[in-house]
Amino acid sequence: DTAVSQTPKYLVTQMGNDKSIKCEQNLGHDTMYWYKQDSKKFLKIMFSYNNKELIINETVPNRFSPKSPDKAHLNLHINSLELGDSAVYFCASSYGQGVFGNTIYFGEGSWLTVV
Amino acid sequence: GDSVTQMEGPVTLSEEAFLTINCTYTATGYPSLFWYVQYPGEGLQLLLKATKADDKGSNKGFEATYRKETTSFHLEKGSVQVSDSAVYFCALSDGSGNTGKLIFGQGTTLQVKP
Numbered sequence: 001d002t003a004v005s006q007t008p009k010y011l012v013t014q015m016g017n018d019k020s021i022k023c024e025q026n027l028g029h030d031t032m033y034w035y036k037q038d039s040k041k042f043l044k045i046m047f048s049y050n051n052k053e054l055i056i057n058e059t060v061p062n063r064f065s066p067k068s069p070d071k072a073h074l075n076l077h078i079n080s081l082e083l084g085d086s087a088v089y090f091c092a093s094s095y096g097q098g099v100f101g102n103t104i105y106f107g108e109g110s111w112l113t114v115v
Numbered sequence: 116g117d118s119v120t121q122m123e124g125p126v127t128l129s130e131e132a133f134l135t136i137n138c139t140y141t142a143t144g145y146p147s148l149f150w151y152v153q154y155p156g157e158g159l160q161l162l163l164k165a166t167k168a169d170d171k172g173s174n175k176g177f178e179a180t181y182r183k184e185t186t187s188f189h190l191e192k193g194s195v196q197v198s199d200s201a202v203y204f205c206a207l208s209d210g211s212g213n214t215g216k217l218i219f220g221q222g223t224t225l226q227v228k229p
Contacts, residue, residue: 108158
């Protein structure tokens with residue numbers, strides 16, 4: 001059984017479109033994250049939610065809006081897509097905001113290509 | 116702010132060679148340290164972790180020791196296999212323990228040739 005699952009895995013879309021990436025975790029974790037991996041494979045956190053409350057927002061453009069309907073889901077909606085949004089987006093989850101070394105588990109990634 | 120620095124890649128080795136990937140960090144507080152691995156076309160998998168100084172994390176023949184005095188967490192494996200070819204990421208968690216976010220190094224690509 002997949003612990004952290006994201007859909008879609010691959011997404012090709014045109015500039016200016018609006019798209020969403022969905023994420024679900026079945027680990028019973030209370031904290032979920034979105035990370036972005038750029039073309040040079042550099043990984044950086046975008047958002048984190050703890051029990052549906054926004055904890056981290058790392059200066060991400062307003063076009064990116066996370067939504068957490070419950071603590072098992074964290075979706076990422078992107079408006080007015082730009083070429084620079086092309087990246088791999090990873091969803092992740094953990095217990096207790098990952099404190100004290102609690103492991104953060106990642107999904108398999110969503111490869112977004114904006115053309 | 117907190118940061119992680121890894122050795123530049125790619126690292127190219129022959130099968131059964133000894134592997135070391137260097138990782139050093141800068142952090143306030145007491146971070147936990149992690150190695151994640153990304154196989155081609157796949158997501159991130161936790162390889163090993165250490166939560167306090169002198170802890171050794173180990174998994175699948177890989178190991179790394181949390182060295183506070185040298186602020187390092189070097190990854191080692193005694194005998195690599197072709198299947199170990201991947202990108203390896205060193206990471207630390209927020210040392211203050213308040214946010215839990217991971218700060219990653221830039222990744223090191225390992226290529227193992229038969």
